Amino acid sequence: MNCSEKIVRYLSAAGIERVYGYPGDPSVPFLEACRRENMEFVLATREGTAGFMAEAYGQITGRPGVCLSTLGPGSSSMVNAVATAHLDRVPMIAISGQIDTARLPYFTHQVLDHTQLFAPITKWTASIAPKSLDTIMRKALRTAVAERPGPVHLSTPADLVGADAGEGEVQLPPLAAAQEMVAAFAVEGAPDLNAAMRAARRPIILVGMAALRAPGAGAAITRLAERLGCPVVSSPMAKGVFDETHPLFAGTLDMACNGLMWDFMNSADRIINIGFDGVELIKPWSPQAPVLHIDATPNTDQIYLADIELVGPIAQVIEGLVDTLPGSATWSEAEIAAHRKALRAAYQDGRVAGRLNPSDLVDVVGAALPDACITSDVGSHKLLVGQGWVARSARSVLMTNGLSSMGYSLPAAIAAKQILPERDVVCFTGDGGFAMVQGELRLAATLKAGVVVVVFCDNSLNRIELKQQARQLPSFGTRIEATDVPRAAESMGCEGVRVDTIAELEKVLANRRGDATVPLVIAAHIDPAQYAAQF
Structure with missing residues (x-):
């Protein structure tokens, strides 16, 4: 058994079914281990979104989400997602490839010091070692889930990831929450x-x-x-x-x-x-x-x-x-x-009659899909989703409110749909956050993850634009060029539609089959005036 096979066996023993990642040269033995051990590998379009998928996995299951990157730019690209899991208190194991140990002390091409890079944003960071890999994996899993949970980072040097790790039995540490001692x-x-x-x-x-x-x-x-x-x-x-x-x-x-x-x-x-x-x-x-x-x-x-x-x-x-x-x-x-009653009235402040308002999207989707698992991105819309969405069960609303990182909700929704295939999954995102990660629509279509993606389209980084307005400054550096979201969605194998009214949105959702496997992307062109009244 090589080191990659042993790592995968520990993950499987802990109940982890898949790894999200974007591999490189040092990842080849690990990918082969996943194939041999029947560990699903989900190829994201970049390392950062793979990390967000892993975070959502951890949020829903309580088990560590696992993400993989290559060395150098792959590991630095994964930093934001790891930091997000750190401040959102989500268990995660992030694995990065690294140059071989013989060259690590002096070589510079694509070499970053993973300890310095990840130590501030993880509970523990370490490099694997064949003779102590069992201890390392037990510590990684135990540390990730222990209160407060969070990410652990492991480096896998190119000469060790396929090295012999012996045939030692996989033995897990306690991973469940404590049941006594007050x-x-x-x-x-x-x-x-x-x-x-x-x-x-x-x-x-x-x-x-x-x-x-x-x-x-x-x-x-x-x-x-x-x-x-x-x-x-x-x-x-x-x-x-x-x-x-x-x-x-x-x-x-x-x-x-x-x-x-x-x-x-x-x-x-x-x-x-x-x-x-x-x-x-x-x-x-x-x-x-x-x-x-x-x-x-x-x-x-x-x-x-x-x-x-x-x-x-x-x-x-x-x-x-x-x-x-x-x-x-x-x-x-x-x-x-x-x-x-007063809270509900305040939530609806600023609505413009006859227009499609931001709160209308939350309310119409909530009426059509009341038991959906939802993900929310970051921006003005999140504040309305956070107050207006009626949650009936735990782990049914996924968001990042620790680090509050834009670009989270679409990859999170894809992971949620994999875990909850029989449940409606809705992604709420602004057009700014959506633009950061829209390439993952291709993955959603490939996986037949029939998520509903609701894009709040106002061509603005609204939270920042409102702060400019509060200081009586013009909008500068906060306007987004309009994109034909439905056409972009269709080019990646999804269904795309534009809505401008409540009635159009209601019709689209009414026609949506609960067992649909093709992602639906709704470009909802809102009047942002309600944001100004709310915030």
């Missing part, structure tokens, strides 16, 4: 937990993305909210952990209607942060209410001060609380319903 911490002078909760009359639960990784967290959070009779707010990447059709759901933080949501958070007299990771915050933390921190990791970021911390498996911590906490909240159903 620790409690409190600042000096803090009340005990029961006293703190008895004193709370206006508690709010804030659910964060770490709850996605906690088995049973959604059901436990629902029990807690119903026991306390208090509203639940979600972070963007945690959408769906708490069913957003539930009457206690009160909106998404730091998306559209931002001021209204922060005013609501500031009305609390106790905030219960469950798995909330400050990496998602766009605005600084402003509430003055004391915070109860519940997470698998201590509150070491200190983005907010928590007077009480309960650290351990999230669902078990909550279940241990539910039957002992008093239901002392004074929130009424009518009050929470009124907030939801």
Whole structure:
């Protein structure tokens, strides 16, 4: 067994079904190992999009997504996707080819120092070594999934990737989340937990993305909210952990209607942060209410001060609380319903009658495909998707809100459709982000990944253009030349259509068969005036 075969066997043993990548010379033994070991290899159009596909794989499955690049420019091209997984807390194993070890100390052509390149954006980076490959692979897998999860980078020198690795048995480390051990911490002078909760009359639960990784967290959070009779707010990447059709759901933080949501958070007299990771915050933390921190990791970021911390498996911590906490909240159903109504009205602010507005795309797609898994790119549209899309289940809304990297949503949607072939998958993207990665439509068509791609077409980098307008500056360097998106899509084996009205969009979606295997690209030409009113 050579090193590549052993690496692939470790990946297979960990339940990983495919590798996304763009190979080079040092990758040849690895590709052959994938072929021999029946590991699917998905050839992306570039290393960066392969990394985004691997991130989406990790977001949906909880297992490390694996991406591959060659040496030199291949490894540097993969940096953005690895950094995205790092700040989005997604398990990943990124593998890069490298020049042979004999020349590595002095050769310069296509040689980059992978340790210096990847150390700041990974949990661990290492080069493989035949005699210690078992240890390296166990550490890579364990490190990637351990709280907080993130990427690991492995270099595979050309003279080692095919070297003999022996016939040692593949033995995995523990990869599942911990199921017990709870620790409690409190600042000096803090009340005990029961006293703190008895004193709370206006508690709010804030659910964060770490709850996605906690088995049973959604059901436990629902029990807690119903026991306390208090509203639940979600972070963007945690959408769906708490069913957003539930009457206690009160909106998404730091998306559209931002001021209204922060005013609501500031009305609390106790905030219960469950798995909330400050990496998602766009605005600084402003509430003055004391915070109860519940997470698998201590509150070491200190983005907010928590007077009480309960650290351990999230669902078990909550279940241990539910039957002992008093239901002392004074929130009424009518009050929470009124907030939801105000939030909905604020979400629709700025709509132009008779035009196709950005929020219309979210609402029409949501009505036509309510159970879809969606991916969202970065830009003004993401803020409306984050607030307006009604998520009913965990891991059904995929976005990057840690690094917030444009170009994410299309490759993520392709990976999602591979993992969830029976489910509708919708990609929401701006025309700027779409232009960065539109070549992957060819891959989507080849894979028969029948995703629906909704492109918000306004020929603008709107988030930046709005900031120029706020400073009374003209648009400069933020306008995008118009592209015939349907023709571009059709040239790559997809179905393409342009819509300019709500009725046209509704008709296109009504005619879409649920078992379609040809990707559908909808160029939705929107009136961006709503963005100005919203942001």
